[in-house]
Amino acid sequence: MATSLKKFMQQIAEKKAPGPSTSFTIFHLYYTIELLAERPLGRNKLAEKLHVGDGAIRTIISRLRGVKLIETSKCGANLTVRGKEIWRQFEAVFPKQADIPKSDLNPSEFNHAYLVRGQGEKVGSGIDQRDAAIIAGAREALVIVYRDGHLLIKSVSNNIEEQFPNAANQLLKQLTPQDNDIIVVAGAESALKAKRGAFAATWSLISSV
Numbered sequence: 327m328a329t330s331l332k333k334f335m336q337q338i339a340e341k342k343a344p345g346p347s348t349s350f351t352i353f354h355l356y357y358t359i360e361l362l363a364e365r366p367l368g369r370n371k372l373a374e375k376l377h378v379g380d381g382a383i384r385t386i387i388s389r390l391r392g393v394k395l396i397e398t399s400k401c402g403a404n405l406t407v408r409g410k411e412i413w414r415q416f417e418a419v420f421p422k423q424a425d426i427p428k429s430d431l432n433p434s435e436f437n438h439a440y441l442v443r444g445q446g447e448k449v450g451s452g453i454d455q456r457d458a459a460i461i462a463g464a465r466e467a468l469v470i471v472y473r474d475g476h477l478l479i480k481s482v483s484n485n486i487e488e489q490f491p492n493a494a495n496q497l498l499k500q501l502t503p504q505d506n507d508i509i510v511v512a513g514a515e516s517a518l519k520a521k522r523g524a525f526a527a528t529w530s531l532i533s534s535v
Contacts, residue, residue: 328532331415338389349382353462353525356416358386359405362396363413366404377518418443419532423524424500426511431486431493434465434513438520439501440528446471446506448531449480455510458530464512464523469531472503 339352354376361367361375373383387403390396395409405413419442426437452469459467470477470486477486477494487494501509510531512523 328419331412331419332529332532334412338393350376350378350386351462351526352529353522354378354382354386355390356525357521358390358403359395359409359413359416362403362405362409366402368402372403420528422501423521425517425520426493426500427496429490429493429496431468431490432511432513434520435515436517436520437511437513438517438524439497439509439511440524441501441503442508442510442528442532443504444506445532446473446508449508451481452479455527455530459510459512459523459527462512462523462526463519464514464526467510467512467523467527469527470497470509470511472507472509473505475505477503477509 335352335355338355339350357376358372361372367375369383369387372387373380376383376386378386387396387398390409391398394406395412396403397406420440421443422441424439426432426439428435428437449469449471452467455469456467468479470479476484477497478484479486483489497503497509497511503509508531510524510528512520512527514520514523
């Protein structure tokens with residue numbers, strides 16, 4: 327499911343020639359769907375939450391409407407039946423996410439985490455995920471695996487709970503991982519950049535699932 331979802335979202339985000347390059351990413355498409363899964367929103371409110379300009383939000387809405395994920399009216403934009411199905415697919419790929427408090431493990435003022443279910447064996451050094459998060463605007467990112475009752479970062483720590491008990495407890499409490507789950511945490515100077523960085527890192531990871 328993750329591979330087909332990734333391909334579908336990439337097709338929506340790809341530049342349509344002729345015309346200028348797009349000023350948004352798959353994250354903006356994803357976040358629009360997430361916001362509209364909560365409630366209908368107007369174009370201006372969406373632009374405000376995504377921190378994009380009027381031209382970008384018009385294109386985002388046009389692209390999502392073009393593939394019948396959203397519909398628009400005087401009340402704003404809302405998800406179609408197909409849009410709700412795509413959101414359910416996103417939730418299946420990463421069923422939980424949370425804002426994470428600043429700590430010794432997550433030193434940025436704003437931190438956001440995504441849980442990826444049952445793919446711990448896919449985690450390598452985590453460098454690719456950290457790079458993806460930084461390119462997306464984050465300051466740093468951690469790729470954590472839950473295995474045999476412990477949180478671990480490969481080649482760094484086999485038991486985060488011992489070194490960072492308070493931070494580990496926050497992750498366990500908010501994300502409740504199961505064995506072989508992955509937690510990706512990104513930190514940044516703003517909540518949106520932390521979320522965008524965490525999404526980029528997670529998206530980079532699930533692309534190989």
